[in-house]
Ligand SMILES: Nc1ncnc2c1ncn2[C@@H]1O[C@H](COP(=O)(O)OP(=O)(O)OP(=O)(O)O)[C@@H](O)[C@H]1O
């Protein structure tokens with residue numbers, strides 16, 4: 088799929104901007120602090136309905152203004168969609184697709200597919216499992232609405248259960264309530280575990296290939312899903328048993344300590360745990376391979392390529408890796424930001440200066 092155009096009004100540091108993107112590689116260049124990442128953020132919002140970098144949506148509105156709008160036109164194989172996003176100064180977001188208001192984020196998912204890569208994504212390898220679960224949840228939710236629905240139900244139930252465990256853990260009569268919630272957690276949690284396992288198995292192949300290309304086949308990357316629930320059958324039943332078995336402990340802890348909200352992606356290079364041992368360069372290569380793998384899985388499953396958003400990643404990569412990455416961008420529409428434009432490949436170029444976008 089391709090983003091044809093993007094219009095911003097009072098979004099971050101943009102008063103009013105309008106961009107018509109080209110196919111393939113689009114380079115957004117300009118000095119630090121001019122609004123390059125802000126522009127990618129606006130695109131990401133039209134896909135995921137959440138910012139990749141803030142949870143304070145009111146910060147998305149230009150200081151001193153009352154509301155921001157982002158209007159994006161995406162062209163897919165068989166049709167075009169116009170996404171109109173509005174954010175008010177309290178941070179409340181509203182979205183309409185082709186003029187029809189949408190109440191739930193789940194309905195926006197799947198309209199515009201994106202894969203976002205920034206230097207922050209290095210966190211994927213070494214930081215806490217939260218980042219790796221987010222990677223899975225965002226990737227899967229974009230491809231499978233049913234995954235997103237299960238995820239929402241699971242998280243809601245988990246929150247209620249944790250509140251109860253925190254507030255009333257010493258009361259004797261919470262077990263009936265816990266039984267109800269545990270059944271819900273086991274049902275939805277099993278869906279999350281099954282889908283994540285499948286996704287990681289596919290990603291292991293796709294990311295492994297990219298990793299070989301980028302690293303020159305020096306080391307073998309292996310990705311696997313790490314969960315306390317073993318085996319491939321009866322996951323729901325096993326999860327329920329595990330949750331029940333830890334009830335006493337969880338009452339003492341004051342939170343639910345078993346389930347997919349505690350799972351992780353195991354990342355290994357030649358059998359060594361990269362989460363502990365990967366060097367900076369290895370982390371970069373792994374994160375990039377995982378992101379490119381995400382693009383390919385999306386394309387193979389959905390039959391459309393997602394738009395690749397590359398924020399400031401070139402300076403982080405050596406020349407060879409830059410070349411490999413840029414070669415790939417021929418195949419998809421890519422929006423790439425950088426401070427200096429000196430790429431040896433053809434691209435549509437945009438110069439950004441203080442919230443103004445110009446071709447060239
Ligand atoms: N709500 C807002 N209202 C006005 N300006 C804002 C708002 N939010 C962010 N900005 C401004 O946007 C600018 C940062 O934009 P952005 O992060 O997109 O820069 P960048 O071009 O990606 O820079 P770098 O090359 O350093 O990554 C800052 O000057 C910041 O003050």
Ligand SMILES: [Mg+2]
Pocket residue numbers: 123124125398399
């Ligand atoms: Mg930036």
